Amino acid sequence: MSADRKVLTVSELTERIGEVLEDRFPAVWVEGEISNFYLHGSGHAYFTLKDADAQLRAVLFRTRMRRVKFEPTDGLHVLAFGAIEVYRQRGEISLVVELLEPKGLGALQLAFEQLKTRLAAEGLFDQARKRELPRFPRRIGIATSPTGAAIQDMLRVIGRRFGELNIVISPCKVQGDGAAEEIAQAIRDLNALGDVDVIIVGRGGGSIEDLAAFNEEVVARAIAGSKVPVVSAVGHEVDFTIADFVADLRAPTPSAAAELVVREKQAVVDALAQLRARLERSAARPLRDLERRVDELTVRLRRGLRGEVSHARHRAALAIRALRAADPVARVRSDRHRLEGLESRLIASFTRRCDRARSGLRAAVARLDSLSPLAVLGRGYSLTRARTGEFVRRASQVKAGDDVQVLLQQGSLDARVTATREQDDRPQV
């Protein structure tokens, strides 16, 4: 160890390093990627700038941070301008950033894209949020510069289409510092005034920087928060502003906005006249309808009655038949009826049979008659019966004094034998 060696304290050394570095890099542009971005409650932002092989701490103090138009986020490729500073207490080198710009896109463009993405994610551009414009606004609010070309264009168009309308101009700056806040306030004022049916917000054409106010969040919020529909009319046919995305309807120019909002008076008058005519035509209609219905009902009633009656009759017949089939009385009656029928058939057939029998009998009797011994009595013969009942065929069967009975064809004779002869004088056969 040599006595002439110079020993510095840590403070001395870091101080020297600090002086050297800070003298050497008072103003430098650095390109890198943001990582570990952290916005402190104090408003200061801390992050790391890095590339593939190295990293550098960076700080963005509150006053500078406010001027950054876009949102510095991790992974964003940026150009940072500032001074190198050595933070003695920790021996750290950091870049105190004065300006921060996105690499590639312009800061405004990046801010636009970032806000657009954020508001879209919030749903502020959703079609479902879009309101219909009133078809016949009575009072139209216009948020724009009262001295610009835009208001002239709009008043001219409205005057031509429908002069007798109430227009309220809500004056505001449309470009430059504070324009966004003024535009937002103008929209809020029109809402506060009330009785406004639709709001047009816009300005004439210009460069993208001129239109910047319409890309600011305050304007977007004011449009989204409006109670009445808002038509954006930022005079730029090609590019859309954030205001265009949030508005209920986007018109490419102020004149076009006026045309979208105000109909031709003549068209309104015509539409009303047409409605009146239809109303008057339809006046007679309820009565006509009623008459027609009465007529129809009458016809149906008649038809129905006829149908009913014949139907009833049919049903009654069916019922009676069914009843007859089921009713015991009716069954007895019908059985009796059948019985009577059978009876008469029986009688008839019996009678026929009897007749046949009778005629047969008559024939038989006739034949019998011809054979009967009694039949000969008709020819004058008679039969003699003894008291014993036997027919007397020979004289010897009786003797004088016997009583006999003589049977004639008609009646009989009681007689007494006076004499008997074995042989008489009649000729012998």
Place this chain on the structure above:
Amino acid sequence: MTDLKFEDCLARLEQIVGKLEAGNLPLEESLTIFEEGVGLARSCSRYLEDAEKRIEVLARDDAGGVSARPFTWEPEKDA
């Protein structure tokens, strides 16, 4: 014009005419809405006839209130 806005008046009038044209309404209801329709048509017409050009500009007072004042505007001559 009643409390109804012109827009609402016309919409209601259209609705009434549509209903009447469709029929199927009880007679009493038909008459009621027909009368309403006639009234609406009349007030719409009156509104159109009575409408007058009025251009105003908003002004904020010190208290932060908003009021409308007449705005004079002469159309520029078309070139």
